[in-house]
Amino acid sequence: MWIIPVIIVIALIAVFLLEYRIKRPDQIILFESAGKILIRKSRFYPKHFSLALPNTVYSAQLTMESVAKGNLDIKIKISLTVAASLGNISALIRTGGWKSEAVSKSAKELEIIINSLVKDYTEKLEIEELSSEKISEYLNLKVNISKEKLGLEIISLTIQSFEALDPNISNALKQQESARILEQTESLNQKARITAAKAKLRADEEIAVLENVLELKKYELKKTEMEKETELAQKRMEDELARKRMYLELDRSELELLKNSPELLMLTPQAARLAEASQSLKNARTVVSLSPHEMSLGSELIGLFQRFLEKADFKKESK
16 A cells, blocks of 8 residues: 555656756746736746746847938947846737747847837938937937837847948038048137136236235244344343433432532542542642543532532641
8 A cells, every 4th residue: 555655756756857947047937827927936946837038148249220301321239238137027928929039039129129110210301410429319319118018128229339321421411520620629629728827827826825924924023023122132222221310319319419428428439539630649630530420410419519628728728
């Protein structure tokens, strides 16, 4: 009886090994449920009830011919890179079918749409008005419908080249573009020179302002220094006047004392010098020089001294 369960287990294992596959990181596993296309999240998936869709990008190089206004033939090369849009899987399967090549087949439909858009755009413009940038901007605005209608995510859409099929027109366009670039370059050079001149002018003005500020600061410092020197000179003058007043007050005090006590004249330095000179030269006229400071005694001291001598002679005679 144990053989039957073993056979069943072996059969289940064989079915599992033959039917189930392991999902790879670069795959999108799809299945249908209630008429809707859903993405399977499990690690294992049944082979016959699922679709393994490559989750990789699809790239294509498109070369298409169109016409510009005036029936001038042009050739455009476009680089296209797309991938499956996970939010619009139903549209992708509807366009590309229930096959692993659904992305590439849907991309073919996108190429047809791009071709139609390019022709519709170029036929309305003159050939000199067309450029790779303008065509690229127009296509990037118009192909956003590919997400909802085709189930594709456009990764990049660039115009690699744009040229006229007629060699003469192509050369004329190249010369025109070359002249435009040269003109633009010259304009940029002139603008750069103007900008440099303006910058130099601003720098010179700022330097002049700073130099003026520096001169003003120097003037203020010099003015402050001169004011301090004037204050010091004024202070020295006041101190000198105060000292002279003190000397005058001292001289006045001495004069008052000598007036009140004439006998003290003998103790003055002038009298001592006069006495010394009179002892050494009895019959000679004695000359006594006085210093500028001593001249402050003036005529009053001389008068006092004369009166003192007169009194002294009078005393001698009376004896």
